[in-house]
Amino acid sequence: MPDSLVPKTVSILAEGYGAARLKADAFAGLTVAIVALPLSMAIAIASGVTPVRGLYTAIVGGFLVSLLGGSRVQIGGPAGAFIVLVAATVARHGVDGLLLATLMSGFMLIAAGYLRLGRYIKFIPYPVTVGFTAGIAVIIFASQLRDLFGLTLAGAEPGPIVDKVAALAQAAGTVSWAAVLTAALTVGIILALRRVRPHWPGMLIAVAAASTFVALLQLPTETIGSRFGGIPRGLPLPALPPLSLEKAAAVFPDALSFALLGAIESL
Structure with a gap:
């Protein structure tokens, strides 16, 4: 052990x-x-x-x-760098495929740890990791523009960033100023509290303040409930995703990507 x-x-x-x-x-x-x-x-x-x-x-x-x-x-928490990989995996294989890829990547990381392969991560050039992280940040930022400005697209939002930006530009005339104002208020509170009260839970305060602001002014903005429905009050029973050699082979590249990114992020 x-x-x-x-x-x-x-x-x-x-x-x-x-x-x-x-x-x-x-x-x-x-x-x-x-x-x-x-x-x-x-x-x-x-x-x-x-x-x-x-x-x-x-x-x-x-x-x-x-x-x-x-x-x-x-302290464990979500890593923003995985957003792009997770979104691509869900789009290709669904949530079950994502769970299977995550399970497989966990076994890969355990094997890498016992084989002491982490020592080779140090040979990855630092500019590569910085450029990789910066590229992911750009992709994540682009994926948030639709909701940030409350845009209404004619069809589904494209995945590739060039097509995505072109589609968002075409929908520029559908900007919702209520969404823009709410987003600006939320970001402003987070940044202000980070400077004057860094020990306060700025993100939660921003969410509560912006939600109160929207409710009091009855702004026409989407909410978590209106888009996704209610939040369950309990945890689901644990269950394994469907397992098969065909499915495992299909998600293997995604699992390998998860394992490599997890190794780089952790080391």
Whole structure:
């Protein structure tokens, strides 16, 4: 068994764990949970799935990272760099294909860890990782323009960025100023709180303030409920995605991409 699983708990108990540390950990966990609430839903929507799947992932993933992680102060959360890969996988193989690709990439990373292949990641040039991350940021930004400006497209939003920008430009006349005002208010609150009150949960405050603003002025903007329906009040029962050699072969390139990106992001 890896030495990060057992000694972590043993060392905590050996050092002593009292009410003061429990209180500090509880407040830290509450802060992370508050920040993860809007972030997990936003990343799920940007990835092409419903916001409830983002909440499920944040809850289950956060628990597993805390339980099995190699550090007592490690925090797990969604990584924006995966948005493009997840959205492409969902578009090609559906949610079941995404789950299977994620499962396969996990086994790949475990195998890479036992084979100590992480040492080779250091040979990837730093400008490559910076350019890769910057390119993903541009793609994510372009994917948010439709909702940022409240645009109405004639058909489905194209996937390739060049076609996407062209379609968005053609729909420039359908800008919703209510959506623009709401987005600007949300971004402004986040940036302002990050500067004057960096320890406050700026994202949650921004979501609450902007939602109140829209409700009081009755602005004609879409909500999570109007677009995706209600949020379930419980977790679904765990289940494996459909398994077959044909499906595994189809999602193998996506699983390999997940594993490589996960290795680069973590190291």
